[in-house]
Amino acid sequence: MDGRFAGRVAVVTGGVSGIGEAISRRLVAEGARLAIWDANAAALAQANAQFGTEVHTVHLDLTDADAVAAAATGTAQALGKIDILVTSAGITGPNMPTWDYAVADWKRVMDVNVNALFYCNRAIVPLMQANGYGRIVNIASIAGKEGNPNAVAYSASKAAVIGLTKSLGKELASSEIRVNCVTPAAVRTPLFEQMSQSQIDFMLSKIPIGRFGSVDEVAALVCWLASEEASFSTGAVFDVSGGRATY
Helix, strand or coil, rough: CCCCCCCCCEEEECCCHHHHHHHHHHHHHCCCEEEEEEECCHHCCCCHHHHHHEEEEEECCCCCCCHHHHHHHHHHHHHHHCEEEEEEECCCCCCHHHCCCHHHHHHHHHHHHHHHHHHHHHHHHHHHHHCCCCCEECCCCCCCCCCCCCHHHHHHHHHHHHHHHHCCCCCCCCCCCCEEEEEEECCCCCCHHHHCCCHHHHHCCCCCCCECCCCCHHHHHHHHHCCCCCCCCCCEEEEEECCCCCC
């Protein structure tokens, strides 16, 4: 298939729903061979029909570092290499004041949004180094820059994603591997089902454009960062926030 991702192999975590699905769909439409890593076995089973092509799927717990390492090795063996990593898997956690926030909920959000993302970056970078090329796009959030009230774990976890991206981008700057992150404002996805209506209303009130973003708008930016064109940006944070971002 022709397209800017022809001959490229992309791994998308959380690639069967929400923003991850839109990214997966666009990568395939532009010629990439796709691997999806996800905990949703039922959705993975439908991936070939969903994307209209043969998709390499890995059902795993992304918070298990050994499972992630095995997935990286297995995917590279099955598809020949890994050129692109997009880490889209994540959870919001509950909405409540910091002093009421359960320790177990804090740990779960950090495990999924930070630790799992670290495991994926850590496992795939050596494979990219061996091939002399790579594009990593980590999905953060405007909450990681500005901090959303009543979302302490989510905000802190996404700030950690930004810090990780900046650090790794600098470490790899002398190579042909680029590492960037995207910070969307609220985008209507299945994650909204985990949020209270008051939290959703608060997020909308902060967006000057006056609407939520679309998954396709985020996918467009992510796919540029995943392409060869994004050759002079690394360790950077790209907003897609409807004007909400203040820095």
